Amino acid sequence: MAIRIKINNSSDDLGLGTKGSDRNMNKDGSFNMERLGDPKFRSYEIFHELITMSWTKFIFLILIGYLIVNFLFAGIFFFIGVEHLSGIDQNISETRKFFEAFFFSSQTLTTLGYGRVAPTGMAASSISAIESMIGLLSFALATGLLYGRFSRPQAKLLYSKNAIIAPYKGITGLMFRVANRRRNQLLEVEVELNLSYFEKDSKTRSFIKLELERTKIALFPLSWTVVHPIDENSPLYGITENEINEMKMELIVMLKAFDDTFSQTIYSRSSFKAAEIKMGRKFIPMFNVLENGKTQLDLRLIDAMEKVELPQQKILIAGN
Amino acid sequence: MAIRIKINNSSDDLGLGTKGSDRNMNKDGSFNMERLGDPKFRSYEIFHELITMSWTKFIFLILIGYLIVNFLFAGIFFFIGVEHLSGIDQNISETRKFFEAFFFSSQTLTTLGYGRVAPTGMAASSISAIESMIGLLSFALATGLLYGRFSRPQAKLLYSKNAIIAPYKGITGLMFRVANRRRNQLLEVEVELNLSYFEKDSKTRSFIKLELERTKIALFPLSWTVVHPIDENSPLYGITENEINEMKMELIVMLKAFDDTFSQTIYSRSSFKAAEIKMGRKFIPMFNVLENGKTQLDLRLIDAMEKVELPQQKILIAGN
Amino acid sequence: MAIRIKINNSSDDLGLGTKGSDRNMNKDGSFNMERLGDPKFRSYEIFHELITMSWTKFIFLILIGYLIVNFLFAGIFFFIGVEHLSGIDQNISETRKFFEAFFFSSQTLTTLGYGRVAPTGMAASSISAIESMIGLLSFALATGLLYGRFSRPQAKLLYSKNAIIAPYKGITGLMFRVANRRRNQLLEVEVELNLSYFEKDSKTRSFIKLELERTKIALFPLSWTVVHPIDENSPLYGITENEINEMKMELIVMLKAFDDTFSQTIYSRSSFKAAEIKMGRKFIPMFNVLENGKTQLDLRLIDAMEKVELPQQKILIAGN
Amino acid sequence: MAIRIKINNSSDDLGLGTKGSDRNMNKDGSFNMERLGDPKFRSYEIFHELITMSWTKFIFLILIGYLIVNFLFAGIFFFIGVEHLSGIDQNISETRKFFEAFFFSSQTLTTLGYGRVAPTGMAASSISAIESMIGLLSFALATGLLYGRFSRPQAKLLYSKNAIIAPYKGITGLMFRVANRRRNQLLEVEVELNLSYFEKDSKTRSFIKLELERTKIALFPLSWTVVHPIDENSPLYGITENEINEMKMELIVMLKAFDDTFSQTIYSRSSFKAAEIKMGRKFIPMFNVLENGKTQLDLRLIDAMEKVELPQQKILIAGN
Numbered sequence A, B, C, D: 001m002a003i004r005i006k007i008n009n010s011s012d013d014l015g016l017g018t019k020g021s022d023r024n025m026n027k028d029g030s031f032n033m034e035r036l037g038d039p040k041f042r043s044y045e046i047f048h049e050l051i052t053m054s055w056t057k058f059i060f061l062i063l064i065g066y067l068i069v070n071f072l073f074a075g076i077f078f079f080i081g082v083e084h085l086s087g088i089d090q091n092i093s094e095t096r097k098f099f100e101a102f103f104f105s106s107q108t109l110t111t112l113g114y115g116r117v118a119p120t121g122m123a124a125s126s127i128s129a130i131e132s133m134i135g136l137l138s139f140a141l142a143t144g145l146l147y148g149r150f151s152r153p154q155a156k157l158l159y160s161k162n163a164i165i166a167p168y169k170g171i172t173g174l175m176f177r178v179a180n181r182r183r184n185q186l187l188e189v190e191v192e193l194n195l196s197y198f199e200k201d202s203k204t205r206s207f208i209k210l211e212l213e214r215t216k217i218a219l220f221p222l223s224w225t226v227v228h229p230i231d232e233n234s235p236l237y238g239i240t241e242n243e244i245n246e247m248k249m250e251l252i253v254m255l256k257a258f259d260d261t262f263s264q265t266i267y268s269r270s271s272f273k274a275a276e277i278k279m280g281r282k283f284i285p286m287f288n289v290l291e292n293g294k295t296q297l298d299l300r301l302i303d304a305m306e307k308v309e310l311p312q313q314k315i316l317i318a319g320n
Helices: A043-052 A055-080 A094-109 A122-151 A241-246 A312-318 B043-052 B055-080 B094-109 B122-151 B241-246 B312-318 C043-052 C055-080 C094-109 C122-151 C241-246 C312-318 D043-052 D055-080 D094-109 D122-151 D241-246 D312-318
Strands: A033-036 A157-159 A163-168 A171-180 A186-198 A205-210 A216-219 A224-230 A250-259 A264-273 A277-279 A281-283 A287-289 A295-298 A305-307 B033-036 B157-159 B163-168 B171-180 B186-198 B205-210 B216-219 B224-230 B250-259 B264-273 B277-279 B281-283 B287-289 B295-298 B305-307 C033-036 C157-159 C163-168 C171-180 C186-198 C205-210 C216-219 C224-230 C250-259 C264-273 C277-279 C281-283 C287-289 C295-298 C305-307 D033-036 D157-159 D163-168 D171-180 D186-198 D205-210 D216-219 D224-230 D250-259 D264-273 D277-279 D281-283 D287-289 D295-298 D305-307
Touching: A043 A122, A055 A094, A055 A122, A055 B122, A094 A122, A094 B122, A122 B122, A122 D055, A122 D094, A122 D122, A157 A264, A163 A224, A163 A281, A171 A250, A186 A224, A241 A277, B043 B122, B055 B094, B055 B122, B055 C122, B094 B122, B094 C122, B122 C122, B157 B264, B163 B224, B163 B281, B171 B250, B186 B224, B241 B277, C043 C122, C055 C094, C055 C122, C055 D122, C094 C122, C094 D122, C122 D122, C157 C264, C163 C224, C163 C281, C171 C250, C186 C224, C241 C277, D043 D122, D055 D094, D055 D122, D094 D122, D157 D264, D163 D224, D163 D281, D171 D250, D186 D224, D241 D277
Parallel strands: A033 D295, A163 A277, A295 B033, B163 B277, B295 C033, C163 C277, C295 D033, D163 D277
Antiparallel strands: A157 A171, A163 A171, A171 A224, A186 A205, A186 A216, A186 A250, A250 A264, A281 A305, A287 A295, B157 B171, B163 B171, B171 B224, B186 B205, B186 B216, B186 B250, B250 B264, B281 B305, B287 B295, C157 C171, C163 C171, C171 C224, C186 C205, C186 C216, C186 C250, C250 C264, C281 C305, C287 C295, D157 D171, D163 D171, D171 D224, D186 D205, D186 D216, D186 D250, D250 D264, D281 D305, D287 D295
């Protein structure tokens, strides 16, 4: 039951290091890693965070920021004295005065400036001049952030949940399926598949690049079944499900494509852990030709597969 | 009348699949395909849609959006009571009150804030604070969308309506013409030409890459006649018009260039169906040298061609 | 006095065509060409124009646009009747009423909205709602245009006015000098030099790529003297100044670099006409090392050259 | 004690010139150079400056600009006469009148337009129409600048302070360490290492490219120890610390990577002077595997190294 991994084909370690746990890369392509000693405050880091966070969090942050800034300036105007804001009835309660200051602040920050309430005197006028300035700049920032959020390159690729070992041209092949989750066109799609594993009794992770049936497609309107043919030169030749688990195998997928909409190169990564590699399955096609001559792709079938018997020959060799 | 397609040169299927109808790619480079199971709501999808839709639709959407938001806020202000909006005569009809609320809303959303009408009291003030905020953010979004619409890479290439088989250096050649529809400069223009066809009695589409006289030009101020020389190594050697139709041939053009204005790589695609491939035609030149020494390109002549007799030799072989 | 141009090295025609006058490319890299049949109105064309025109023209256009829109809306408000604009004294002259409408329009378009003058009634309110909307969108557009103007890739390279034939390592070399006119860093600078000429009594322009001493430099903080060594394999071997003129030679420079500031690939082109190619000159260095150890580059010396005698051997051969 | 630099491997001079002081490149990748004859005023130069300057300087400039523009317009309104600004009490002192004009200007520039003070008459109205226009355009510019500042490609890479000569696979190796200072992902990281030095008694700087153990990694979540193996083919074979200093060696690092967040290629440069190259040190690992299976990278350990004895064999040869 010797493992037939050929070391002469062993690829670089991809920059992931040769130590590490069962999973180097998470399903979404992020790394199973932590960092210490990061700089605390950097404009780019903040921008990066604001660009990549969820929309819910982003909108929430903007609203909170708007409230905080208004409360702050309301406090300042209140401290200066609302008698310096013309248009406010001086006989109302302190709480209501504060709220008048608050709404005046919001009208200044957004450069609304109804003018029912308006500053008089140096202090209030200066503060409102500063606040409107801050308002404009914050808005400029928000404009950039919104544009950045929308236009940044994002490959949204749909990978099948499992990689499978299925019959392939008389032998077997390791396969997974990938489709574009978006309606935009991806061009010149390239894929690289690496296998990471632990040799028996070794604590060092090894990496090996798997040869693919094809590594590039020019157009990507449909789904793509990426295939590593398991022939005699494959490190997976004669592999059993047990061995896959024992060697803590991990398939690391790296995909690169060109997004025509914004002329951007995009990268996508994913990984399949040992438990996600299934033997004796085959994929059910995701597309069929309609009567009107169009080809229809059904993204909901990305994981659709059925049991299948693998070629006898293969199993014999694996049983040696 | 055997088809002389050489399979050893057969290229990948381009990612278009080997099944499908007479036309894989539409004239404008989009695919003759449908999708099922797309996500319904995604920020990128919406952005993509807003960036790529027609200007008429885009402007219409913005106007409709502006009206809807104003009606909504007008409704809220009306519900709160227009007596909380100072400056509105309380003796007017309900309809007119609603319209006063509507115009106040528009003055708030755009941060105009004349102040003839201004909010008083907590409720109206809060709503207007929120509305002006929404106005600013919507405007930020519109700024990004407008910039995105203008600056996104778009190759506007003018292809001749027909691909022709014309005399070429003693033999014949399959040709089409392409020119830059825009005044901007395209650099390092590369083209790839693929032929898709059905073998007789086969339901599987085959793909073959056609060799070109030249695949790249450094500068593109004029038109470019892309030529596939039909020599003995060409899969089209001795082809007849009947065969082109019977085999449901489709020429798939993929063009790549660099747009200097925004430092963007752009892609353009087009296709010629069997019926769009004409034998025995030649193109009439699109440019001539003016007296002042300038070269003049006339884009209106892109489709200009005339009948021509193909070299005898060719016809003999085709008749074998 | 036969011309020793070797045709086996003849390069593609660069996409410039083989007909044409003495000058294909202008000094600034634009083409000596005209176009007919361009589409009249296209969003991208307009954007392209607005992005690439001079600042003077751009500012002027914005001011004119601002004036026109305001006059238009002033006209509408005036037509509706300034009695629907509260705050305007109804006893003033018609001219002054128009100007009040004009300034009200400007306060609406910029969303200033002082409110001293404010609309009352459906018609005036509706128009001002539309105008403020238009104002916001125009401003959004201006934001995009300004950003586009500033950030678009522009290689500002300083070429020497003349290409020279100077002594070079025992033989001679055709040289020109290029420096970065900007303080930003250009990386991975690549250059290609093509010679275009007319064979004696030929009306067809030929193109030939000239071999360079080096075609790429990694960093570009100083000037770069691009050298084509005129050895026995050079098409310029033994050339005389007369022949350069008779053959209407034109040197076409194509330069490509990477601008680190905006992660953009930039292209630059220039050309040297026959009259701009000088024999028997050499360049005076543009930089020297300062006492503080810094290297100083003086851009004003880009054209500095002095007369020099070319190696005897060379002249003998040319005289054959 | 002859220097064993092999000249057959000598690389291009990188564009840095062969003259110059001990240090061509500063630690931060900028060049030790000055320029003369730069154009004084160019839109791109100013933009470049505004994009790359520090945040403190940038914010300061904006505030100063805001103040200056307001003072200017305040001056104009004051000169026209504040009696043309309705809402200003005409009985106040000249100083207070000026300040009223100043605050009115700020309310106009930001398009706040409270309207407590509002222009009347042609002159004041015209000026405020112009000022609000300028305000909008300045704001448009600020929007672009802020977006440009945040989104421009910036590789923030952390290099170890020293390059070291450490034991490496039986021989020794010249090494330095590099890590991504940011949380974003860098992909396809490539590095090139060049050695610049003066031959004994030579005033001309020579450049040689050093072969690396590996020049590229696909992913960069951890640190990367870049290694030049000092084998018999290395120009550093048998080098001593004295020779490093005498030859005024400088290691020039050029790194290129792809930043996924904005689809940008980024470049980073650094240099190690002779005094920063330490012999007989080795790096202490920067990462370790946590109990939860995650790998932890500690950026604070980038410079962590300890003394080590170099392989005997190496020292013997160096002593020849």
